[in-house]
Amino acid sequence: GENVEQHPSTLSVQEGDSAVIKCTYSDSASNYFPWYKQELGKGPQLIIDIRSNVGEKKDQRIAVTLNKTAKHFSLHITETQPEDSAVYFCAAFMKTSYDKVIFGPGTSLSVIP
Amino acid sequence: GAVVSQHPSRVICKSGTSVKIECRSLDFQATTMFWYRQFPKQSLMLMATSNEGSKATYEQGVEKDKFLINHASLTLSTLTVTSAHPEDSSFYICSASFTGGSYEQYFGPGTRLTVT
Numbered sequence: 001g002e003n004v005e006q007h008p009s010t011l012s013v014q015e016g017d018s019a020v021i022k023c024t025y026s027d028s029a030s031n032y033f034p035w036y037k038q039e040l041g042k043g044p045q046l047i048i049d050i051r052s053n054v055g056e057k058k059d060q061r062i063a064v065t066l067n068k069t070a071k072h073f074s075l076h077i078t079e080t081q082p083e084d085s086a087v088y089f090c091a092a093f094m095k096t097s098y099d100k101v102i103f104g105p106g107t108s109l110s111v112i113p
Numbered sequence: 114g115a116v117v118s119q120h121p122s123r124v125i126c127k128s129g130t131s132v133k134i135e136c137r138s139l140d141f142q143a144t145t146m147f148w149y150r151q152f153p154k155q156s157l158m159l160m161a162t163s164n165e166g167s168k169a170t171y172e173q174g175v176e177k178d179k180f181l182i183n184h185a186s187l188t189l190s191t192l193t194v195t196s197a198h199p200e201d202s203s204f205y206i207c208s209a210s211f212t213g214g215s216y217e218q219y220f221g222p223g224t225r226l227t228v229t
Contacts, residue, residue: 032216043119043206043220044157051216089156093216101147101218103156 002027002094006104014112019080021107023090024072032093033066033073034101037086044089048075080111116140117209119221126197127229134192134224136207142187143209147218148180151204163190197228 003026013019031052036044050057050064066073090104116139126132149157163169163184171177181193208218
């Protein structure tokens with residue numbers, strides 16, 4: 001069935017370093033790939049997204065790249081700050097019998113001051 | 114813009130009782146709302162998708178008679194957990210999207226349900 005894998009499950013970086021989280025998806029018909037940040041006890045917050053007709057998108061310190069051939073996409077956070085510490089989820093918009101978003105298992109990012 | 118609220122933020126109920134969770138889109142009309150359940154240290158699992166004025170579509174394994182969803186207006190959807198049991202304790206999150214063709218989902222802050 002439809003599946004989104006995400007790696008690593010945990011990531012610890014020094015403040016100021018970069019963080020990279022990678023995801024793969026199974027449905028080649030997927031065409032929308034959002035990334036969410038979830039802080040403890042809160043709902044997910046959309047931080048960046050990319051559509052299948054674009055290979056890369058950047059918003060300040062955050063960027064996402066997409067390789068449709070390989071069916072993988074990545075989140076890049078540069079100049080990390082302690083407030084970037086959270087759980088990050090990738091997701092893929094999959095067309096099955098109806099449209100739905102499949103979430104990856106999440107990456108717990110810790111930025112060490 | 115695109116703010117989604119949930120009420121209550123936390124609720125504790127006894128086994129066998131029912132509890133209702135509200136999800137509201139505050140500054141936009143949400144033709145589609147989604148309900149997710151999240152267990153500790155796990156990802157979000159879609160429970161059901163609801164379109165305003167029609168019956169919800171439930172994911173496989175989700176009991177529609179236990180998790181009643183009503184999407185009576187373009188700004189309000191409710192999830193009622195009936196005859197709650199301790200295993201229903203979880204973090205319930207709703208999200209809303211503008212139109213059926215729009216992919217972006219905006220999430221509420223979540224509701225922590227504890228069944229004793």
